[in-house]
Amino acid sequence: MAGLKLNHIYKVYPNGTKAVSDFTMDIEDKEFIIFVGPSGCGKSTTLRMIAGLEDITTGELSIDGTVVNGIDPKDRDIAMVFQNYALYPHMTVYKNMAFGLKLRKMAKEDIDVRVKEAAEILGITEYLEKKPGEMSGGQRQRVALGRAIVREPKVFLLDEPLSNLDAKLRTQMRSEILKLHRKLQTTFIYVTHDQVEAMTMGTRIVVMKDGFIQQIDTPRNLYNYPCNKFVAGFIGTPQMNFWNGKLKKDGGKVKMTITGTELNIEADYSHFTKLNPVYLEGDKTVVMGLRSEHVSPNASEYPYKAKCRISHYEDLGTDCLVYGDLDLNNTEFTESETKIVMKAPAGSVYETGDIIEISLDLDRLHMFDPETEKTIAGRIPEASSAECSVLLKAMKILGANIEIPEAINIEKGKKYDVQIPPDAITVYKEQKPGLATAKFISEEQVNNLRLLKLKTGPATVYSLYGGEKYEEGQNVYLDLDLKRITFTENGQVKHSALCLDNSLRGTLVKRKMVEERTKENGKVVKEKGFVIDATIAGYTAEVPDEFGLKLLSSGDSRKIFENEMEFRFSPYAVSVSETGISAHVEKILDYGKEKFAVCTVDGKTINVSADNVKEGDDICLALDFNKLLVCDTVRDIELI
Numbered sequence: 001m002a003g004l005k006l007n008h009i010y011k012v013y014p015n016g017t018k019a020v021s022d023f024t025m026d027i028e029d030k031e032f033i034i035f036v037g038p039s040g041c042g043k044s045t046t047l048r049m050i051a052g053l054e055d056i057t058t059g060e061l062s063i064d065g066t067v068v069n070g071i072d073p074k075d076r077d078i079a080m081v082f083q084n085y086a087l088y089p090h091m092t093v094y095k096n097m098a099f100g101l102k103l104r105k106m107a108k109e110d111i112d113v114r115v116k117e118a119a120e121i122l123g124i125t126e127y128l129e130k131k132p133g134e135m136s137g138g139q140r141q142r143v144a145l146g147r148a149i150v151r152e153p154k155v156f157l158l159d160e161p162l163s164n165l166d167a168k169l170r171t172q173m174r175s176e177i178l179k180l181h182r183k184l185q186t187t188f189i190y191v192t193h194d195q196v197e198a199m200t201m202g203t204r205i206v207v208m209k210d211g212f213i214q215q216i217d218t219p220r221n222l223y224n225y226p227c228n229k230f231v232a233g234f235i236g237t238p239q240m241n242f243w244n245g246k247l248k249k250d251g252g253k254v255k256m257t258i259t260g261t262e263l264n265i266e267a268d269y270s271h272f273t274k275l276n277p278v279y280l281e282g283d284k285t286v287v288m289g290l291r292s293e294h295v296s297p298n299a300s301e302y303p304y305k306a307k308c309r310i311s312h313y314e315d316l317g318t319d320c321l322v323y324g325d326l327d328l329n330n331t332e333f334t335e336s337e338t339k340i341v342m343k344a345p346a347g348s349v350y351e352t353g354d355i356i357e358i359s360l361d362l363d364r365l366h367m368f369d370p371e372t373e374k375t376i377a378g379r380i381p382e383a384s385s386a387e388c389s390v391l392l393k394a395m396k397i398l399g400a401n402i403e404i405p406e407a408i409n410i411e412k413g414k415k416y417d418v419q420i421p422p423d424a425i426t427v428y429k430e431q432k433p434g435l436a437t438a439k440f441i442s443e444e445q446v447n448n449l450r451l452l453k454l455k456t457g458p459a460t461v462y463s464l465y466g467g468e469k470y471e472e473g474q475n476v477y478l479d480l481d482l483k484r485i486t487f488t489e490n491g492q493v494k495h496s497a498l499c500l501d502n503s504l505r506g507t508l509v510k511r512k513m514v515e516e517r518t519k520e521n522g523k524v525v526k527e528k529g530f531v532i533d534a535t536i537a538g539y540t541a542e543v544p545d546e547f548g549l550k551l552l553s554s555g556d557s558r559k560i561f562e563n564e565m566e567f568r569f570s571p572y573a574v575s576v577s578e579t580g581i582s583a584h585v586e587k588i589l590d591y592g593k594e595k596f597a598v599c600t601v602d603g604k605t606i607n608v609s610a611d612n613v614k615e616g617d618d619i620c621l622a623l624d625f626n627k628l629l630v631c632d633t634v635r636d637i638e639l640i
């Protein structure tokens with residue numbers, strides 16, 4: 001029984017193929033984890049690295065708290081089951097199952113107990129004396145599982161174990177493997193390209209594409225909250241409908257249009273409160289996604305109506321898939337960007353070419369950016385929008401009069417839209433001067449974070465900092481982190497939120513050194529060692545030991561010292577110091593509670609949390625190595 005920790009794991013094959021990039025996840029003891037994705041996405045490579053059958057290029061793998069990068073597969077306490085069973089044809093089932101234990105020199109009597117017990121669990125006791133050739137595919141796969149069970153491993157790795165079986169047997173074996181997992185109470189990692197298998201078996205699923213993790217989540221969350229268009233399309237059958245369209249907010253309503261169609265819905269803003277407000281201006285294209293089960297050929301099912309031309313339908317017995325096109329002029333029924341598939345009750349009948357009224361469940365609408373394909377209405381929204389009117393000395397946001405800090409350059413008498421990220425709002429129970437008043441609506445748990453939904457005037461906003469528990473409808477008070485707020489006017493940014501992501505380039509060098517050490521007997525001996533120097537933006541400093549160790553354990557150290565590195569850090573990870581990186585203060589941003597120096601360093605701009613510097617100063621900056629991210633820019637690998 002064991003948990004696994006995969007930390008920034010990469011695999012680059014000798015021929016240069018980058019099969020796995022930055023695989024990072026913690027797997028808890030007894031989890032049933034699925035790696036799923038299209039062929040070639042790096043699932044098997046990851047599994048094989050866990051098994052030790054493939055070297056890890058960079059990154060660290062621990063099992064049960066022990067780093068196993070350099071440990072032989074046979075000493076990892078892991079058992080792997082493959083698609084092609086890999087049974088010895090000349091041996092009986094009994095011998096096949098006993099073989100591994102015999103190699104490990106286990107006593108005959110103990111082997112006998114384990115083999116019989118495993119055979120019992122798998123229901124293959126009566127086949128123990130048969131040879132694999134005399135058995136069906138399902139039975140052979142059970143033997144392969146048996147061979148893994150007898151080893152009593154800490155972790156079971158299964159690589160597409162059911163893909164050689166026919167559909168009926170696959171369903172049966174699926175539930176048997178789940179039963180086995182419950183019985184053995186061990187960690188299982190299971191690779192499949194079949195999303196149905198993934199959705200029905202995993203406690204958590206890792207969706208992969210092109211070597212990168214797309215999303216790690218429970219089946220339900222993957223279905224409800226896909227993080228990008230790929231995951232949205234990969235999970236669920238039939239595939240989610242995707243259309244390009246535009247959204248324009250007008251007061252409490254949002255006008256929704258779909259490119260190439262007459263569709264023009266005036267929807268309630270409540271369906272779009274999590275959408276990044278920059279997509280509500282009506283000018284940006286938005287990819288809209290709606291699953292077939294959330295559109296209905298029955299016009300009265302949902303409040304929002306549209307029209308569609310029927311192409312054909314498939315009655316599956318349990319339900320009926322109705323295909324059509326939102327472009328009513330498209331009589332060809334070709335693969336179009338406006339096509340639609342809907343689920344209807346079994347037995348429904350449709351006439352090809354008919355134009356019918358359908359209805360949409362906009363509460364289930366997914367929205368993605370057409371370029372990045374990332375969700376723009378995530379479970380944790382990027383920002384909420386509200387209005388800001390600028391008075392003489394104060395600005396009014398969410399009903400609160402807030403003194404305008406020097407750093408925020410906005411014109412008096414004007415109105416702006418503001419975008420407020422959820423981590424820029426702190427909710428309090430008690431009123432204090434300058435806080436906005438809001439009503440608490442609801443709370444949602446998102447990956448160990450509490451997301452509070454709040455309403456104040458016409459605006460709905462979200463906060464990640466709640467503190468207390470609140471009742472629905474209760475008055476709460478909001479403190480806004482002004483440096484995180486963006487001000488726009490007619491969609492144009494007039495004042496940006498402070499950038500908290502700084503980066504500088506540099507190199508790491510290993511420096512040999514000789515240290516003198518006094519031994520217990522008083523003798524002074526010279527010991528050879530080395531330290532790591534970081535040259536960042538032209539300034540060289542020795543890195544702390546702990547940071548150096550982390551770097552060295554992140555993989556092939558030669559590459560670390562050869563390649564250019566990017567050091568990423570927040571304004572709080574850098575401070576003004578006597579010596580350090582040379583910087584010129586371009587301006588000071590004074591937010592009242594906090595001050596930041598906008599500095600040029602080596603031709604780049606970085607923001608530094610600093611109280612005692614002035615515009616025009618030439619200063620030195622020291623980095624806090626404990627708060628740095630280090631990326632290898634040549635291999636595009638995050639090391640720490």
Ligand code: ADP
Pocket residue numbers: 013014015017018019037038039040041042043044045046
């Ligand atoms: P999956 O299991 O998701 O189908 P794999 O992990 O087998 O994907 O492969 C990921 C990528 O690595 C693919 O592009 C594949 O061609 C490549 N690959 C796999 N094994 C090797 C190898 N031994 N040498 C070079 N490239 C490989």
